[in-house]
Amino acid sequence: MARIKSVKVSLSHGELEISSIQPGEAKDVLEFLETITGETDYLIREPGELNLSEKEQKEFIENQLKEERSIFIGARVNDQLAGTLSFSSPPHQRYSHRGSFGMAVSRRFWNYGIGSHLVRAMIKWAESKGIEKISLEVDAENHRAIKLYRKFGFELEGILKRSKKMLSGEYRDELIMARIFPGKGE
Numbered sequence: 725m726a727r728i729k730s731v732k733v734s735l736s737h738g739e740l741e742i743s744s745i746q747p748g749e750a751k752d753v754l755e756f757l758e759t760i761t762g763e764t765d766y767l768i769r770e771p772g773e774l775n776l777s778e779k780e781q782k783e784f785i786e787n788q789l790k791e792e793r794s795i796f797i798g799a800r801v802n803d804q805l806a807g808t809l810s811f812s813s814p815p816h817q818r819y820s821h822r823g824s825f826g827m828a829v830s831r832r833f834w835n836y837g838i839g840s841h842l843v844r845a846m847i848k849w850a851e852s853k854g855i856e857k858i859s860l861e862v863d864a865e866n867h868r869a870i871k872l873y874r875k876f877g878f879e880l881e882g883i884l885k886r887s888k889k890m891l892s893g894e895y896r897d898e899l900i901m902a903r904i905f906p907g908k909g910e
C-alpha cells in the first residue's frame with residue numbers, strides 16, 4: 725500500500741499539510757483539477773476534457789493507495805486542496821525501478837513553496853521504495869516548473885518537438901527531464 729507520511733508546515737497563508745489523498749476527497753479533487761485546468765495552459769487538458777465521474781475519481785484514488793509504486797498526494801492550505809501530485813510506475817518488471825509524475829498547484833498559491841514541498845515529499849517516498857529514476861515531461865516555456873525541477877536535481881534528457889498543438893494553432897515543444905538517484909544501479 726503506497727501512502728506518504730503526512731507533513732505539516734507553517735506558510736504565510738496558513739497551515740500547509742502534505743499527505744496522501746483519501747477516497748473521500750474525490751469531489752474536491754475533481755473540482756481542483758477542473759479549476760486548475762482553466763488557470764494555465766501548461767497542463768495536458770483543455771478545460772472540460774477531464775470527463776471523470778466522482779465514482780471514477782474515487783476508484784483512481786483507491787487504486788493509487790493500493791499500488792505499491794504509485795502515490796497521489798495533496799497539498800492542503802487550511803484544509804483546502806491547493807495542489808496535487810500523482811506518481812506512477814510502469815507495470816513491467818524491467819521498468820519497475822522508475823516512474824513518472826505530474827503535478828499542479830492552484831494559481832493563487834504559486835511561488836509559496838507548495839510545489840517544492842510536494843516534490844520533496846515524492847522524492848523522499850521514492851527513495852524509501854528504492855525507485856531509482858523519476859521522469860517528467862514539461863512544456864518548454866514553463867519556466868517556473870523547469871526551475872523547480874532543476875532545483876531538485878532533474879536534468880534535461882531530450883526535447884519532444886511540436887509535442888503540443890494549442891487551440892490557437894501554436895505548437896509547443898516539451899522537455900523530458902529526469903532525476904536519477906545517485907549511486908544506484910552502478
Ligand SMILES: CC(C)(COP(=O)(O)OP(=O)(O)OC[C@H]1O[C@@H](n2cnc3c(N)ncnc32)[C@H](O)[C@@H]1OP(=O)(O)O)[C@@H](O)C(=O)NCCC(=O)NCCS
Nearest residue numbers: 766827828829834835836837838839840862867868869871
Ligand atoms: C509549476 C508549479 C507546480 C510550481 O508550483 P509552486 O508552488 O509555484 O512552486 P514553488 O513555489 O515551490 O517553486 C517555484 C519556483 O519557480 C521560481 N519562479 C517563479 N516564477 C518564475 C519564472 N517566471 N521563471 C523561472 N522561475 C520562476 C520561484 O522563484 C521558485 O523557485 P525557488 O524555490 O528557487 O525560489 C505551479 O506553478 C503550477 O501548478 N503551474 C501550472 C501547472 C504546471 O505547470 N504543472 C507542471 C506541469 S509539468
